[in-house]
Amino acid sequence: MNMDHVYNKRDPRSIEAYAQQLIGKTFNDVIEYAVENKIAQETRVKFYGNKARKGGLGNLLEELYFGYKANSDQEADFAEAGVELKATPYEYTKKGKLRAGERLVITMIGYDAPFEQDFYKSHLWNKIRLILLVYYWRNKQLKNNLLYKIGYVKLFRPSETDLMIIRQDYEIIKEKIISGRAHELSESDTMYLGACTKGATAVKSTVPQYYNKNIPARKRAFCFKNSYMTFVLNHYISGKDLDTESIVSDKHLLESTTFDLCIEQQIAQYIGMSDKELCEKFGREYNKNKAQWVNLTYKMLGIKSNKAEEFEKANIVVKSIRIEQNGKIRENMSFPPFLFKNFVKENFEESEVYRYFDETRFFFVIWKKDGEVYRVLDSQLWNMPAQDLEYIVRDGWERIQRVIENGVQFNKKETVKGIVVTNSLPKKGDNPIIHIRPHAKKSAYRLLDGTVIGDVEKDANELPNGEFMTTQSFWINNSYILKQLKCLK
Numbered sequence: 001m002n003m004d005h006v007y008n009k010r011d012p013r014s015i016e017a018y019a020q021q022l023i024g025k026t027f028n029d030v031i032e033y034a035v036e037n038k039i040a041q042e043t044r045v046k047f048y049g050n051k052a053r054k055g056g057l058g059n060l061l062e063e064l065y066f067g068y069k070a071n072s073d074q075e076a077d078f079a080e081a082g083v084e085l086k087a088t089p090y091e092y093t094k095k096g097k098l099r100a101g102e103r104l105v106i107t108m109i110g111y112d113a114p115f116e117q118d119f120y121k122s123h124l125w126n127k128i129r130l131i132l133l134v135y136y137w138r139n140k141q142l143k144n145n146l147l148y149k150i151g152y153v154k155l156f157r158p159s160e161t162d163l164m165i166i167r168q169d170y171e172i173i174k175e176k177i178i179s180g181r182a183h184e185l186s187e188s189d190t191m192y193l194g195a196c197t198k199g200a201t202a203v204k205s206t207v208p209q210y211y212n213k214n215i216p217a218r219k220r221a222f223c224f225k226n227s228y229m230t231f232v233l234n235h236y237i238s239g240k241d242l243d244t245e246s247i248v249s250d251k252h253l254l255e256s257t258t259f260d261l262c263i264e265q266q267i268a269q270y271i272g273m274s275d276k277e278l279c280e281k282f283g284r285e286y287n288k289n290k291a292q293w294v295n296l297t298y299k300m301l302g303i304k305s306n307k308a309e310e311f312e313k314a315n316i317v318v319k320s321i322r323i324e325q326n327g328k329i330r331e332n333m334s335f336p337p338f339l340f341k342n343f344v345k346e347n348f349e350e351s352e353v354y355r356y357f358d359e360t361r362f363f364f365v366i367w368k369k370d371g372e373v374y375r376v377l378d379s380q381l382w383n384m385p386a387q388d389l390e391y392i393v394r395d396g397w398e399r400i401q402r403v404i405e406n407g408v409q410f411n412k413k414e415t416v417k418g419i420v421v422t423n424s425l426p427k428k429g430d431n432p433i434i435h436i437r438p439h440a441k442k443s444a445y446r447l448l449d450g451t452v453i454g455d456v457e458k459d460a461n462e463l464p465n466g467e468f469m470t471t472q473s474f475w476i477n478n479s480y481i482l483k484q485l486k487c488l489k
Helices: 012-022 027-034 038-048 056-065 123-128 160-178 226-237 251-255 259-268 275-282 290-300 309-314 352-359 386-406 478-483
Strands: 084-092 098-100 104-108 131-137 149-156 193-197 220-224 316-323 333-338 361-370 373-382 410-415 418-423 434-438 460-462 468-470 472-476
Touching (some): 012 131, 012 149, 027 038, 056 084, 056 131, 084 123, 098 226, 123 220, 149 226, 160 251, 220 226, 251 259, 259 290, 259 373, 275 373, 290 316, 309 316, 352 386, 386 434, 472 478
Antiparallel strands (some): 084 098, 333 472, 361 373, 410 418
């Protein structure tokens, strides 16, 4: 590994070639090569290996490998070449697939001065027009992050089509900020470019808004979303051929309209058609299983499979909303089950519920029951408003957590079918947005008084006080989803 900092600072390819010598090396290797003195090595290990120090691994590469002082300048790291350096982790899923370890934080969004109107004159553009991506494997079995091995190094710039969507994302973020609504920003507002939170908690990370002195807003940074970076990693960096299809095949279409309007207009062609008619049109079996309506959505969008490139990049989840003849909907949106003892240790902003709604957009395709069939009524892209998440969902989540932490109260009642157990957990009607309910086929309990009901090992998990109750999961109220549908307003 060449540690003489021999590269042309004006030439992106020279910088890339020099950086590619890092492939297969650990961050500890870089320290050992760069620093001969053992005592100095130990000092740098403590300094750069501090996991609480954000950006420590990237700073290590900047200072010890490339030989320049880390800074927070608005210019690109290699200003003469217009190249920004970003060290970012990747992981493997349980199925062995590559995924980005986190979103790629690019640069802070400033609230203390007028917002940069022109995207191509912004400091964001300086940071993203050409990025040297250094991907390292975040192997969580290793206790020391300096032992993480660098797996991929490559120059990256967003494609022309991606850049059109990123510019649209920038305008969405800009519009909220200059209208004094920075406090309403959410990462799920946009497609690929997000406005992610910075700071430990909402309370500790709020700052005044330039455009609205009365309401503070959470500190945020521009970022490429985790879903976007996963696509970049798999498709561009590692060179894998992903089995996805593009909804917008003509990039010029995005010059005159937004992606949101593109897909809504695509569905609009089929308004009034029944699910049965659409199955016949697209040569699909009419079987009325849940997957049918989601699959028909992709067909209407011109996608043969259920893998739309833009949806995967943007973390957009397709949801079919079926309105019954009584005006109600069937769907309560569910989450995976959780373990009680882990749940009480979480804080809301690091919870699965918070992360999911902060990062996920939904594409609702709305169907209306008409006799034996459902007809296409409308479609819309939706994400949970920041205020709903930060206040209403937080309140419901924390109330549930308090009850579990302080001890769930149980009441037993004898019935003809046996003992029925009720509990003191908040019910569906106690919060307008979220509730919890059993995520098991059958009830199961092991109480302190010796009562045992059902298959405890299979269908229950342990509470903080040692009792066991039926495994639960979070659900989003169907009544809340119904209120979000524009076509019913």
